Amino acid sequence: MSGDALRVPGAALRRFIAGVLAAAGVPEEDAGIVAGLMAEADLIGADGHGVFRLPQYVRRIRAGGINLRPRIRIVAERPASALVDGDNGLGHLAVRVAAQTAIAKARSQGVAWCGVRNGNHAGPASLYARMALAHDMIGLYLAVGSANHLPPWGGLELLLSTNPIAVAVPAGEEPPVVLDMATTVAAYGKVKTRAQRGEPMPEGWMVDREGRPLTDPRRAAEGLLLPIGGYKGYGLALVFGLLAGTLNGAAMGREVVDFNADDTTPTNTGQAILAIDIAAFGEVAAFKRRVDALVRDIRGSARLPGVERIWLPGEQSHLRREERAARGVPIPPPLRAELDRLADALGAPRLGGISGADAAPQIR
Amino acid sequence: MSGDALRVPGAALRRFIAGVLAAAGVPEEDAGIVAGLMAEADLIGADGHGVFRLPQYVRRIRAGGINLRPRIRIVAERPASALVDGDNGLGHLAVRVAAQTAIAKARSQGVAWCGVRNGNHAGPASLYARMALAHDMIGLYLAVGSANHLPPWGGLELLLSTNPIAVAVPAGEEPPVVLDMATTVAAYGKVKTRAQRGEPMPEGWMVDREGRPLTDPRRAAEGLLLPIGGYKGYGLALVFGLLAGTLNGAAMGREVVDFNADDTTPTNTGQAILAIDIAAFGEVAAFKRRVDALVRDIRGSARLPGVERIWLPGEQSHLRREERAARGVPIPPPLRAELDRLADALGAPRLGGISGADAAPQIR
Numbered sequence: 001m002s003g004d005a006l007r008v009p010g011a012a013l014r015r016f017i018a019g020v021l022a023a024a025g026v027p028e029e030d031a032g033i034v035a036g037l038m039a040e041a042d043l044i045g046a047d048g049h050g051v052f053r054l055p056q057y058v059r060r061i062r063a064g065g066i067n068l069r070p071r072i073r074i075v076a077e078r079p080a081s082a083l084v085d086g087d088n089g090l091g092h093l094a095v096r097v098a099a100q101t102a103i104a105k106a107r108s109q110g111v112a113w114c115g116v117r118n119g120n121h122a123g124p125a126s127l128y129a130r131m132a133l134a135h136d137m138i139g140l141y142l143a144v145g146s147a148n149h150l151p152p153w154g155g156l157e158l159l160l161s162t163n164p165i166a167v168a169v170p171a172g173e174e175p176p177v178v179l180d181m182a183t184t185v186a187a188y189g190k191v192k193t194r195a196q197r198g199e200p201m202p203e204g205w206m207v208d209r210e211g212r213p214l215t216d217p218r219r220a221a222e223g224l225l226l227p228i229g230g231y232k233g234y235g236l237a238l239v240f241g242l243l244a245g246t247l248n249g250a251a252m253g254r255e256v257v258d259f260n261a262d263d264t265t266p267t268n269t270g271q272a273i274l275a276i277d278i279a280a281f282g283e284v285a286a287f288k289r290r291v292d293a294l295v296r297d298i299r300g301s302a303r304l305p306g307v308e309r310i311w312l313p314g315e316q317s318h319l320r321r322e323e324r325a326a327r328g329v330p331i332p333p334p335l336r337a338e339l340d341r342l343a344d345a346l347g348a349p350r351l352g353g354i355s356g357a358d359a360a361p362q363i364r
Numbered sequence: 365m366s367g368d369a370l371r372v373p374g375a376a377l378r379r380f381i382a383g384v385l386a387a388a389g390v391p392e393e394d395a396g397i398v399a400g401l402m403a404e405a406d407l408i409g410a411d412g413h414g415v416f417r418l419p420q421y422v423r424r425i426r427a428g429g430i431n432l433r434p435r436i437r438i439v440a441e442r443p444a445s446a447l448v449d450g451d452n453g454l455g456h457l458a459v460r461v462a463a464q465t466a467i468a469k470a471r472s473q474g475v476a477w478c479g480v481r482n483g484n485h486a487g488p489a490s491l492y493a494r495m496a497l498a499h500d501m502i503g504l505y506l507a508v509g510s511a512n513h514l515p516p517w518g519g520l521e522l523l524l525s526t527n528p529i530a531v532a533v534p535a536g537e538e539p540p541v542v543l544d545m546a547t548t549v550a551a552y553g554k555v556k557t558r559a560q561r562g563e564p565m566p567e568g569w570m571v572d573r574e575g576r577p578l579t580d581p582r583r584a585a586e587g588l589l590l591p592i593g594g595y596k597g598y599g600l601a602l603v604f605g606l607l608a609g610t611l612n613g614a615a616m617g618r619e620v621v622d623f624n625a626d627d628t629t630p631t632n633t634g635q636a637i638l639a640i641d642i643a644a645f646g647e648v649a650a651f652k653r654r655v656d657a658l659v660r661d662i663r664g665s666a667r668l669p670g671v672e673r674i675w676l677p678g679e680q681s682h683l684r685r686e687e688r689a690a691r692g693v694p695i696p697p698p699l700r701a702e703l704d705r706l707a708d709a710l711g712a713p714r715l716g717g718i719s720g721a722d723a724a725p726q727i728r
Binding site (some may be wrong): 108157169280 | 421440446467469472473474476477517531545571592596599602607612617618638644650654661665668673676
């Protein structure tokens with residue numbers, strides 16, 4: 001993060017987002033819920049999925065592309081499953097309901113799976129998988145991405161998205177193990193960041209339409225993202241899309257709406273969440289001890305030359321969250337300026353904040 | 365497949381395997397079940413996981429490493445979950461019970477997840493995910509591999525296995541979509557095959573202990589497999605292992621026994637299977653039509669220069685199964701000789717078969 005970035009306490013960031021959403025017409029309670037999840041995305045370091053998305057969400061709201069009074073409801077249900085219809089409301093709302101439903105059902109059934117249709121972009125995948133942790137459950141989340149950037153293996157047409165998976169597993173004394181990954185080598189947001197900074201991409205992120213390596217991020221629109229492990233990542237993107245999209249009657253393949261380019265067509269975004277109650281398989285404390293032991297074995301194991309530290313999935317997010325909870329979320333100046341313009345246009349309060357140097361004492 | 369390979373009808377292969385297992389002391393019913401699953405592995409083209417494994421299984425049985433009279437039972441249960449204890453019996457038996465239990469529970473609960481502990485090597489992942497298909501369900505299977513070949517990202521110690529995932533999704537007129545993949549770029553069996561053939565490996569499969577590309581498969585023992593997508597594949601191998609191993613109280617990390625090198629220590633292998641009843645989310649016929657349409661969109665989409673055909677996951681296995689069901693399973697001469705010696709040593713009938721040229725008419 002830039003040293004010049006404004007540092008904003010998480011609570012202030014949440015209030016700002018809620019104020020902007022409310023000024024855009026989102027009912028107060030929903031605005032508070034979405035703002036809390038977006039601010040949490042910034043706290044865990046998912047910078048491309050938190051307040052950074054607010055201008056786009058507001059643009060979509062103002063274009064009429066979001067239902068501000070959604071009737072979010074379960075349209076199909078069994079004891080261990082549910083299908084949640086998001087009624088084209090803000091994406092976070094429906095996935096939160098799905099996660100809460102899965103957790104409640106898993107408590108009695110052992111395991112539960114809830115799908116979402118008629119949803120929208122809902123932020124980082126780990127946000128929802130993590131919801132299971134406080135209940136001593138394992139969370140697994142899949143989503144259909146909100147724009148197609150990936151062709152089938154050997155193909156040229158962008159029929160697939162970077163369909164992500166997140167898995168969150170509670171530990172005892174150690175931070176939870178939280179994997180959150182796109183099925184492409186690079187998420188599309190990383191390509192955009194390189195373009196903004198004027199930096200080339202490494203070979204292996206994208207190819208051009210002849211299959212040659214593409215390293216100039218300004219040419220990304222003519223390129224194809226590469227899946228992890230070649231045909232394997234293609235396969236993962238496809239089956240995750242079948243589970244999070246097709247199974248729910250949500251968009252998949254050609255049906256996926258590019259929400260960056262189109263502010264009005266309902267996206268019918270699909271997501272899925274699985275909750276597993278650890279107590280259904282044995283003693284929770286014993287499980288957590290085994291996870292701690294595994295984490296420590298991995299962290300303390302021998303390293304390749306030049307490697308400083310072996311990280312567990314989610315460990316860097318965990319440390320970032322601790323640092324940002326103490327010092328605030330860094331907001332780079334260009335984003336700050338954009339957020340000021342957004343607030344001004346809506347007549348909402350601007351983002352308060354404190355400079356990096358002064359942050360820690362003022363937050364206490 | 366070699367043109368000189370003996371072609372053996374699937375039913376004859378199954379009878380041969382059952383006869384060898386029974387001669388090694390496996391009760392007749394169990395021998396028939398395991399033989400059916402092993403022959404099915406050969407029919408779908410998982411050549412490294414079918415009859416190829418029989419000598420190793422028998423070696424383990426004769427060394428006392430397998431419980432021939434396992435009491436396979438559910439040791440923890442909720443309406444949508446179960447933990448199956450395989451009692452150190454042949455691996456196929458416990459995973460089959462877990463899959464059948466998951467399918468039966470999903471029928472009423474919508475979704476169900478069953479784990480296995482005290483299991484053993486159970487053949488190809490897709491075998492069990494596929495069991496859901498006939499019930500109009502989606503199957504998802506995870507396993508802890510039976511030997512550690514993968515270090516954590518940045519590490520040198522082989523703390524992880526190639527922990528595979530399989531997902532099987534039914535279609536209507538199209539073959540089902542069936543993904544079956546290890547979380548490493550190459551499964552270890554592929555390395556062994558290269559060594560047998562004296563062929564080098566491509567860069568990207570393995571590195572040596574300095575992190576340099578290793579392409580000589582005869583040096584595989586000093587090398588490290590590489591995960592797909594770098595830290596992403598490491599993360600997948602880890603969380604799949606937590607779900608299939610740690611959650612079930614099965615081996616994970618340092619606890620994993622190398623079943624190639626050790627014939628007697630109980631492996632405590634862990635597996636997990638999820639069944640999703642499509643009818644719990646909507647009309648099954650409509651789902652299958654959507655899968656068909658997606659499959660056709662992908663197969664018919666524009667291709668990169670030089671690409672002959674875009675494949676769906678599982679499509680090549682599907683075609684191979686049709687071909688082998690008609691013409692028999694090819695058994696290369698060295699494997700045939702090994703199987704003859706095995707049968708002779710146990711006093712079991714040898715593998716019957718017919719040559720490739722004569723196969724089709726005789727099978728009818």
